Amino acid sequence: xxxxxxxxxxxxxxxxxLDVIRxxxxxxxxxxxxxxxxxxxxxxxxxxERVKILKEATKDLKNVTVExxxxxxxxxxxxxxxxVVVRGLRAITDFEYELxxxxxxxxxxxxxxxxxxxxxxxxxxxxxxTTVKEIASFGGDISACVPEFVADEIYxxxxxxx
Ligand code: PNS
Numbered sequence: 290x291x292x293x294x295x296x297x298x299x300x301x302x303x304x305x306x307l308d309v310i311r312x313x314x315x316x317x318x319x320x321x322x323x324x325x326x327x328x329x330x331x332x333x334x335x336x337x338e339r340v341k342i343l344k345e346a347t348k349d350l351k352n353v354t355v356e357x358x359x360x361x362x363x364x365x366x367x368x369x370x371x372x373v374v375v376r377g378l379r380a381i382t383d384f385e386y387e388l389x390x391x392x393x394x395x396x397x398x399x400x401x402x403x404x405x406x407x408x409x410x411x412x413x414x415x416x417x418x419t420t421v422k423e424i425a426s427f428g429g430d431i432s433a434c435v436p437e438f439v440a441d442e443i444y445x446x447x448x449x450x451x
Contacts, residue, residue: 301442304434309375314350372401421443
């Protein structure tokens with residue numbers, strides 16, 4: 290049984306994340322999407338809200354589960370006995386940060402936790418949760434970026450009526 294973790298902030302999930310989730314769910318027998326509970330960030334959505342949104346967005350994928358974690362990814366992965374982390378790579382700008390994280394996790398885990406990168410499909414290469422939130426906060430159209438029910442939730446947070 291090959292299992293992997295797809296960790297992230299997912300504040301909120303975009304079509305770019307969903308593309309990585311679908312492709313990783315095809316590769317692995319079990320995929321756990323893990324929302325980081327990061328006390329250092331002020332997110333738009335609470336961890337509970339992000340988990341709920343992700344569950345709804347992935348409800349057709351039977352081998353996908355969604356949960357949250359706090360602390361170090363290596364400790365969480367060890368607890369779950371999972372040895373592979375999946376991350377999406379959009380562009381060269383992601384590379385340095387992702388490489389640093391992957392190598393740190395490999396070191397911290399005693400070479401037990403590896404990271405596999407999926408290159409984001411080209412149509413989503415420009416997407417980020419931050420950009421989506423900025424567009425939505427000004428009432429812009431985010432229908433190409435997130436599922437409709439997610440867009441509704443984002444507009445609601447910004448008090449934008451559509
Ligand atoms: O969606 P994001 O914000 O790019 O995800 C980053 C994430 C959650 C994968 C990363 O910040 C993480 O794993 N944080 C947990 C803390 C940790 O283990 N830090 C050391 C790895 S460098």
